[in-house]
Structure formats: structure tokens, C-alpha cells
């Protein structure tokens with residue numbers, strides 16, 4: 656495949672970026688478990704340092720699971736979350752290194768992390784958040800809309816959905832088919848020169 660032929664067409668770039676928005680209202684259209692698994696099969700392929708793959712995700716879909724999430728949400732996030740077909744709880748496993756013999760065979764990285772404890776938490780957090788971003792793009796690539804949120808009680812959600820501990824909740828992401836009625840125009844972004852430089 657040539658480099659030129661790998662450039663996505665305009666339609667794909669619109670879907671992933673230019674026309675993609677943060678959605679807060681949802682059509683009553685189910686997101687199937689097959690589609691949720693397809694999303695994982697894409698986002699798991701995004702890169703993480705040493706292939707550590709620390710993200711752990713609970714897809715909150717049933718009405719009963721949504722009720723467990725509800726008391727931990729900031730009031731402004733309740734309605735959009737309770738009406739979303741799925742809410743992903745994106746967390747990172749602080750014991751991700753226990754899987755390193757499988758994820759990076761023959762490299763003895765489990766021992767490496769165990770001997771360098773200060774590296775563990777920043778590695779889990781950085782790569783878990785990256786994987787959360789890959790999840791958003793995978794969802795968009797599969798025709799879904801997303802509504803990420805940090806307005807919730809992290810420790811409450813952690814206790815509810817990861818009671819065994821050793822896991823830190825990062826952010827939530829509503830997923831479904833968005834209703835764009837009343838969606839305000841996109842807010843501005845910084846210019847290249849305000850945000851970047853080429854040296």
C-alpha cells in the first residue's frame with residue numbers, strides 16, 4: 656500500500672474529526688453487544704508504552720447497571736447519561752504489569768515494573784487515557800457518537816464497578832446515535848501557531 660493510498664477520504668475525516676461532535680442527546684437506538692465488541696477489537700490496537708494495555712472498561716448498558724451509575728453523576732450529567740444507550744466507564748489497572756509476560760513475551764517487563772514502582776502509576780494513567788481516546792475514535796469509525804464526561808464521583812464509580820480495587824477510574828463516555836437537534840455550533844480551537852511549533 657502506498658503512503659498516498661493510505662490517506663483517508665474526506666468522508667472518513669468528516670466522520671472521525673470534522674463533523675464529529677460531543678453529543679448529549681440520544682436517539683432511542685440500541686448499540687448491540689456485537690458493536691461494543693467490535694469497538695474493543697479496534698481500540699485495543701492503538702499503541703501503549705511497552706504494549707502495557709492498562710485500560711479496563713465497563714460498558715454500562717442495562718437499566719439496572721445505569722441505576723448503579725446514577726448516584727455518582729454530577730447533576731448536569733444525569734439525563735444525558737441515563738438516556739444514552741451505553742456509558743463506558745474508562746479506568747486503568749494499576750496492576751497492569753501482571754499481564755506483561757503475555758503482552759510482551761520474553762522481555763521480563765513484569766519484573767522491570769515491579770523494580771521501578773514510581774513508573775507504575777504514571778504509566779497506567781497515561782496509557783489508560785490514550786486508550787480511552789482510541790475508544791472514542793473507534794466508536795466514531797463504527798458510526799457511533801460519543802459524549803465524554805469527567806463530571807462524576809470517581810471513587811464512587813470505582814467502588815461500584817471495580818470493587819476489587821487496584822484500578823483508577825479516569826472518565827466516562829456516553830455512546831450511541833446522537834440527536835443533533837439544538838446542538839450549538841462548535842467552540843473555537845486554538846490555531847496551529849497558538850498550540851504548536853515546528854522546530
Ligand SMILES: Cc1cc2nc3c(=O)[nH]c(=O)nc-3n(C[C@H](O)[C@H](O)[C@H](O)COP(=O)(O)O)c2cc1C
Pocket residue numbers: 675676677678679732802803804805806807826841842
Ligand atoms: C475528558 C472530558 C471530560 C468532559 N466532561 C464533560 C462533562 O462532565 N459534562 C459534559 O457535558 N461535557 C463534558 N465534556 C465535553 C466537552 O466539553 C466537549 O467534548 C468539548 O467542548 C468539545 O466539544 P465538541 O466535540 O462538540 O467540539 C468532556 C470532554 C472530555 C474530553
